[in-house]
Amino acid sequence: MALNGQVAVVTGAAMGIGRAITEILLQNGAKVALIDVDEIAGRSLLEILEKQFGSDRVLFLSCDVESEEKLKVAFQKIAETFGGVDIFCNNAGILNEIQWQKTISINLVSAISGNYLALEHMSRQNGGRGGIGPLPSCPVYTASKHGLLGFTRAMAAASRASGYGVRVNALCPSFVQTELFSSGPSRLGQFAHLADEAAQFAEKIGILTVGEVAEAFLELATDETKNGEALLLLPKRKQYVTFPSFL
């Protein structure tokens, strides 16, 4: 199996895309630490996964990624339990144009602190084993994801230049059938009048399943040639985005 013996950490793992990524990582031999603020959903998924994959391969940590302190403790516990971290999937996110500060806080600020914490555990310079750290994809929500994309590219370049041995990539799916997608229209705040247009657009381009997103994640996680890439995933198109370059 492609990921035998590797240790993965997935944030927002209790449902939706995070859950599908957790499952594909386990199916491919990895040990997975699930982080989620929803303790009930997290524990109930843990029970299912323990039965399917064995209790020595899964760990659930109830943690709000907005708290850097709690996230730090969670990483510590994961390192103690599994002996290190190889793959970090920075997936936890919300769509809420009403509480827009929270959207930036979780989607961008917490994703950055999660990435830094993961790097502390993964960098070869700190005795880590190297690895990868992907994930991203309403104005504020879009801004949070664009910020994350810039951060991803710069971190990949910094990792390469510093010899961390850590790859950092972004997975950018279009609409995916999850709770975030279904509840999206009620969270558009001052842009609620654009909900129908968004729904028509979603219908036109199609809606991904979480399984399709997980497959693309596995591709990024296992292709060691990829660093600083953004993989765009649509129902009928999958392509690496080309950014303008000064060089």
Ligand SMILES: NC(=O)C1=CN([C@@H]2O[C@H](COP(=O)(O)OP(=O)(O)OC[C@H]3O[C@@H](n4cnc5c(N)ncnc54)[C@H](O)[C@@H]3O)[C@@H](O)[C@H]2O)C=CC1
């Ligand atoms: N559903 C979609 O159409 C798309 C989603 N995405 C992104 O994929 C990621 C996952 O989205 P979905 O699975 O659709 O969402 P979801 O709402 O179905 O699941 C999100 C999970 O993250 C957890 N979570 C939320 N805030 C948290 C926090 N502060 N700390 C810890 N866990 C937290 C939730 O409890 C939940 O288990 C998000 O970053 C989202 O922006 C990207 C492209 C499209």
Ligand SMILES: CCCCC/C=C\C=C\C(=O)C/C=C\C/C=C\CCCC(=O)O
């Ligand atoms: C009915 C929609 C309501 C609100 C939106 C809900 C969820 C959105 C989640 C996202 O992360 C945005 C997803 C997709 C963007 C759409 C298309 C990208 C097209 C890219 C391209 O054509 O190059």
